[in-house]
Amino acid sequence: MAPLKSLEKEYPLIDSIFQSFCASHAIFSVEDFLLHDIDALIALADNHCASQTLKQGINQLLSIIDARHPPLLNGLQLLEDAQQNKHVLSTGCERIDALLGGGLREGQLTELVGSSSSGKTQACLLTASTVAKHKSSVIYLDTGNSFSPHRIARFVGQSSASDNQAAHKLKEVLDRIICYSVFDIYQMFDVLHQLKTNLRSEIVKSNQHVRLLIVDSISSLVTPILGGSGPQGHALMISAGFLLKKLGHEHNIAVLVTNHVVGGEDGVSKPALGESWKSVPHVRLLFSQDCGSNVCNISMLKHPSMASGRAASSAMFL
Template identity: 65%
Template sequence: MAPLKALELAYPIFDSNFQTFCASHGILSVEDFLIHDVYELAAFADQQPTSEKLKQGITQIFSIIDAQHQPWLNGLELLDDALQKKHVFSTGCEGIDLLLGGGLRAGQLTELVGPSSSGKTQVCLLAASYLVSKNMGTVVYLDTGNSFSSQRIAQFVGRISNCMFDQAGQRIFQKVMNNILCYSVFDIFSMFNVLHRLEINLQSQKGEQVRLLIIDSISSLITPIIGNSGSQGRALMASAGYLLKKLAQEHNLVVLVTNHTVGGERGIPKPALGQTWKSVPHVRLLLSGDHGNNIRSISVLKHPSMASGKVASFTI
């Protein structure tokens, strides 16, 4: 769903006065309404000189949401959707694939959590390289910390394709790079711009071959807005989670994001972004490793179809 300003042309009731009122309550897009108490919002509207028009706008927003809401699925339809439509894509790493029963599942938001140098970016680069090398589609890669490495992609492509970096190898590498669409994104608003353009392209079939969306890292975009803007920051975080899950589900995408760790109780590291974000990913995986070698450990913190605590080792 689009930002409110983008809807003004089709719905004149969403004028600048309505947008200003919504922004004052941390509402910048249609998605933001889903996490607000509509009765509380209406009460705030009652205090404004244009209360009736504001409440008409609020009612219109929920009409738009209802119109776009898909019908409920029964159990058999959900099972068919999971088995027939939501493909599993290999990460290119045997250890991770075995742990996850084949790899990353389309329609799900998967989060890689880990401290610095635990291998999060390497897993992202490998997954992108493998998917494109095997001609399974294209990748949209949002790089938030200048960590995207074409040299590392070249190494992975050479390993996957079992080819030397000769003329033929260069052609394969160039094809892979042409199908990994990398965007440098340094704030959450730039991320929303990229994601909304992607959604439009997917809806118009221009991006129908996109199979994997990577954000490395989501926490570096969200952390700055949580501490400084209160409820608006949390609303933006919830909107980001909603949009990522919506893209995954409606367009059969694998969505892979990374998250760093922070100090927890008794000094035990825990995933950043807190309890509000904790419920957002379908799958949450913890990466760890010894800085002295290339062996990494990955464990399941959250998964819809397997118990937490499963662990596997791998090298990358």
């Protein structure tokens, strides 16, 4: 979000005194401000020699944020948006596409939940290669060095570099998959804000519309910031979810993220990141693999228009 300094010219209350006060509490941008306890900030302003002006600045900033929120849409407008603008992208796996009613829907955030080696990354790579084969761009945020061009090559169908036509096809596909190595949530915010700026400025190749954004894995970025008793980690997590969904909705992008599982009651595994994150994904799929089996089992945990509990299995991750 915007640095506070960029607001000074248009909003005189966000002056150098206000900015210095905020900076003393590690607040340099609108995003930092949103992550801070506003009541605590007002209490701190009360003890400042310019308390009245600072509190006016806080109210001014809250008004700016409120004014920039997107307008509420009624049910008919939401339906029209879904029918006219939000298309479905194939994952490359018939079983998963059938389970999802065609594939990943643009404008929605789909989460793949599962233990290590359950097939989540393979599904991400297969989906990325499938979308790229159809001449659309993919943004791939790799948090654990799991992105593999060799697996993409297998999905594209090139088994030998001697096949010039297949090699050219693979090069085109890989050229459309823009991979970023992202190792903490702040790096992810930087990439997403830059992507938002580029999309708004239409800084994309004319024949390569970005249609898919992948984060593999979101839990690797969020889990380290959830420790301790403070609210900042959870606020960052929700802010990340909001930004991903906002990018997807405003730019008709399908968002695909992966998440780990943790031990729950009675030894039953459950998605990581807790109840606060639970409401973020539009769709949740649980991936599992039987011991000694090469078959991946996928079940529906959550979907806005389908009943949970539906299941499928596939050997696509071999």
